[in-house]
Amino acid sequence: SQQGEEDPQALSIQxxxxxxxxxxxxxxxxxxxxxxxxxxxxxxxxxxIRSNEREKHSGRLRVTxxxxxxxxxxxITASRAADTASYFCATVPTGGGNKLTFGTGTQLKVEx
Amino acid sequence: xxxxxxxxxxEVTEMGQEVTLRCKPISGHNSLFWYRQTMMRGLELxxxxxxxxxxxxxxxxxxxxxxxxxxxxxxxxxxxxxxxRDSAVYFCASSQSGEAYGYTFxxxxxxxxx
Numbered sequence: 001s002q003q004g005e006e007d008p009q010a011l012s013i014q015x016x017x018x019x020x021x022x023x024x025x026x027x028x029x030x031x032x033x034x035x036x037x038x039x040x041x042x043x044x045x046x047x048x049i050r051s052n053e054r055e056k057h058s059g060r061l062r063v064t065x066x067x068x069x070x071x072x073x074x075x076i077t078a079s080r081a082a083d084t085a086s087y088f089c090a091t092v093p094t095g096g097g098n099k100l101t102f103g104t105g106t107q108l109k110v111e112x
Numbered sequence: 113x114x115x116x117x118x119x120x121x122x123e124v125t126e127m128g129q130e131v132t133l134r135c136k137p138i139s140g141h142n143s144l145f146w147y148r149q150t151m152m153r154g155l156e157l158x159x160x161x162x163x164x165x166x167x168x169x170x171x172x173x174x175x176x177x178x179x180x181x182x183x184x185x186x187x188x189x190x191x192x193x194x195x196x197r198d199s200a201v202y203f204c205a206s207s208q209s210g211e212a213y214g215y216t217f218x219x220x221x222x223x224x225x226x
Contacts, residue, residue, distance in 0.1 A: 033214055042116075042203055043155075045214030088155070098143055098210060099168060102155040 004089045004103030012109045019076040021106040023089030024069075030092045032065055033100065034074050037086045046074075046087075051094075079110045118204050118218035125225055130192040133221045136185055137206030145215065146179055146189050147203040155203075161187065162209055194225045 004025040013019055025032070031050045035043040049056045049065045049072070056063045062075040076083055086107050090100040117136040125131050137144050145160040159169040164181045172179070176195070181187040191198055201222050205215040 031212060035215075035217075042217035042219045043205075043215070045216065048212065048214055050212065097162070097167070098207060098213065099157065099160060100145075100215060101157065102147075104154050 004091055004101070006087070006089060006103045006106040008106060009104070010107045010109075012111065013079055015079060015081055015110055015112050017079055017110075019079050019083070019108055019110070021074045021087050021108070023072045023074070023103055025072075025089070025091050025103070026070065027091075028094040029067070030094055030096070032063075032072050033090045033092075034061075034063060034072075035088045035090060035102075037088065037105070039085075043088065076108075079108075081110050081112055084108060084110045116204055116206050116216050116218035118202075118221050120221060121219065122222045123224070125194055125223070127195055127225055128193045129225075130190065131194045131198075131223060131225075133189040133202050133204075133223070135187045135189075135204030135218060137187070137204070138216055139185065140208070141206035141216070142184065142209045143207045144181060144187050145205045145207075146187070147205065148200045149203060149220075150200045158189070191223075194223075196225045199224050 004023045007022045033048045034046045037043045060077045065072045086105045088105045090102045119134045146158040158171045159179045161181045179189045201220045203220045205217045207213045207215045
């Protein structure tokens with residue numbers, strides 16, 4: 001079953017613009033992770049944010065987490081054509097060990 | 113490290129045949145996960161192992177699916193008999209145990225059952 005839902009389902013922007021993707025989830029969590037999937041490839045781990053953290057940065061990525069609203073956002077700044085991919089949020093529920101449940105994904109297209 | 117290695121990359125088989133998918137996790141990772149990805153249902157966790165022991169197989173669709181991890185460096189997912197609705201991309205992933213680690217995914221096996 002899907003724990004998270006990403007919004008929007010698809011996003012098309014111009015190179016150099018910022019891209020923001022949102023994720024909502026249903027149960028209490030230990031951490032939330034974001035992954036990227038290029039077409040025909042496996043998923044690549046981008047960033048992990050713990051439930052007691054509110055914001056985290058990694059390069060051009062910024063992730064926020066609001067546990068009261070059960071939501072997270074991923075911001076990619078100064079996007080590049082190479083950022084074109086699907087992006088998934090995934091959650092580890094409280095007491096769920098390290099079992100990840102993935103959301104439905106956002107398809108990002110960055111055009112030149 | 114070569115990452116998580118899955119084989120084969122593509123498999124086309126006839127309905128009713130047995131299919132075996134293989135996975136070699138990253139050395140030192142003691143958790144291993146099998147996921148299935150389809151357009152309709154997205155990414156579904158089928159089963160996961162900690163230290164070679166199956167922990168949660170509640171996602172395995174039915175008795176036709178079975179998974180084993182005979183040692184820390186090898187796992188198989190078997191479908192017998194296969195059906196057209198099993199067509200999907202099957203991913204293996206591994207991680208260090210504990211809740212604060214991300215997964216490393218293999219490139220997947222694209223299974224087509226005709």
